[in-house]
Amino acid sequence: MSPLLRYPTAIEEGLTRIESLLTQGHQKYSSSCKYPIAKRSLALLLIQGDPVFWEKAKKLEPRFSEIKTVIDYVRSQFSDPLVLVVAKSRHQLSRKIAESSVVNIKKKSQESEEFFHQLTVNPITGFPLAIIIFYFGIYQFIGNFGVGVLVSNLEVFFAKTINPLVNQITATLLPWTILQNLIANEHGIITLGLRYVIAIIFPIVSTFFLMFSLLEDSGYLPRLSLLADRLLKALGLSGRSITPLVLGLGCGTMATLVTRTLESKRERVIATLLLALVVPCSPQLGVILGLLSQSPAALTIWVGTMSFIFVIVGLLTAKILPGDSACxxxxxxxxxxxxVQSILSKTYGRTLWYLKEIIHISILVSILIWLGKLSGLFEILLKELEPIMIWLGLPPSTSSIFLYGFFRRDYGAAAMFDLHRSGILMGRQLIVAAVTLTLFIPCLTQFQLILKQHGLKITLAMTSFIIVLAFLMGYLLNQLLSILEVTF
Known part of the structure; x- marks a missing residue:
């Protein structure tokens, strides 16, 4: 009896050959399931690499090496994994059966929905549409509005009103300079820690989560996953990785947590590495977009460098780590x-989670800076980093942004914002600092989560690689811009 479902010729020929090589009856394999198994079904399971029946056949079949040779040959005839080829064939047949037996009465709303669906998933229209969405959603909304309007106004409000008031009240209530420096002045809990959280981090994070919730609630994110799947396959990922990668533009810690939903350990490791290395969190992204948007050339260099490293590191990691991309x-x-209610609810929940995550850390960082200044350790660490800053072509004072960035990425971004506003980081140095800081090691909370999910060995390997690559890329970029005499 001829089977209803016919697979591509290479698979059908392979199935026929494997059936002829199978010597054991179905009773030998039936212990793995409740029902007898036809030889064609067993051959199909072996071609798809079913782990249970593969091990069974390896033990039971005397001609298993010949079976494996046939399977390897069939695999070589397709660019996609055989399990995907088989799934596509079944899907095509099921569609034919459905089309021949089901009558669909399409309404105008369904037709328009199908039109917009095809618009988002067709590569010809989908990629330009994605660029437009991210241009307005990230560059304009987060960069220009979040940083250019909200952060700028809040910073001015803190600088002219809140900080002087806090300094004055603290000086009146606390006669001891040591305690005054803990609460106020340059690195106080309120004047530095809470200012960073309220005036810089909160506006950027809230605008990002608002944009992310809008894309999520509209149904666009799954279509972006479908669109990007083929490109991400080359990097050892799948379309499912889009969610943590896009979410990483909001918070790297939250995105690293979401990588648990990815199917294979290989895919989780690659996604975690790219998140820790290349994907900036929303405060970093917002500050960098806000600062570099004044020079389109500088912004293009930053985007190009990040994209180049994302692709190269993804390709190399996919080659080094064993395994295939997940279906x-x-x-x-x-x-x-x-x-509107759903968007506001999601934005509120995520922003509140982020603020709860960062407020106690901001207070802790301010206390550590205070203790470091009292003991002289903070100045020692800054001095130790200064030669590296000079090697990168940066002012020695930029060592503070990397020291802050070690505790929190958003703290490093806020410190870079302060240095630019004070006129220390400008032109070529700003783009070098932006690239190096973006690539710099993840913050402590993300580091702890990577350690928990992947173990000490993988975490240390990632961290070492990231530190070396970050400073090396900063140095090479500075040298290249100097040789080309590029100015901004």
């Missing part, structure tokens, strides 16, 4: 007009 199956929800 990607995803239920696509309908496109819809985003619901």
């Amino acid at each position: 990607f199956y995803l239920e696509i929800p309908p496109l819809r007009m985003p619901r």
Whole structure:
């Protein structure tokens, strides 16, 4: 009896050959399941690499090496994994059966939904649309509005009103300079820690999560996953990785947590490395976009450098780590007009989570800086970093942004904002600092999560690689811009 489902010729020929090589009856394999197994079904399971029946066949079949040779040959005939080829064939047949037996009465709303769906997933229209969405959603909304309007105004408000008031009240209530420096002045809990959280980090994080919730609630994110799947396959990832990668533009710690949803350990390691290395969190992204947007050439260099490193590191990691890219199956929800209540609820929840995560750390960092200044350790660490800053072509005072960035990435971004505002970081030095800081090691909370998820060995290997690559890329970029005499 001829089977209803016919696979591509190479697979059918392979199945026929494997059936002829199988010597054991189905009873030998039936212990792995409740029902007898036809030879064709067993051959199909072996071609797809089913781990249970693969081990069974290896033990039971005397001609297993010949079976493996046939399977290897069939695999060589396709660019996609055989399990994906088989799934596509089944999907095509199921669609034919459905089309021949089901009558769909399409409404105008369904037709328009299908039109917009194809617009988002077709590479010809999908990629330009994604660029437009990210241009307005990230560059304009977060960069120009979040940083250019909200952060700038809040910073002025703190600098002219809040900080002088706090300094005055603290000086009146606390006669001891040591305690005054803990609460106020240059590195106080309120004047530095809470100022960074309220005036710089909060506006950027809230605008990002608002944009992310809008894309999520509209049903666009799953379509972006579908669109990017083929490109991400080359980097050892799948379309499912889009969610943590995009979420990483908000918070690297939250995104690293979401990598747990990825299928294979290989994919989780690659995604975690790229998040820790290349993907900036929203405060970093917002500050960098806000500072570099004044020079389109500088912004282009930063985006180009990050994209280049993302692709190269992804390709190399995919080559080094054993295994194949995971198959990607995803239920696509309908496109819809985003619901205001849902967007605001998600934005509020995520922003509140982020603030709870960072406020106690900001207080702790201010206390550590205070203790470091009292003991002289802070100045020693800054002095130790100064030769590296000079090697990168940066002012010695920029060592503070990397020391702050070690505790929190957003702290490093806020410190870079302060240095630029004070006129220390300008032109070529600003782009070198932006690239190096973006690539610099993840903050302590993200580091702890990577350690928990992947163990000490992988975490130390990632950290060492990131530190070396960050400073090396900063040095090479500075040398290249100097040789080309590029100015901004």
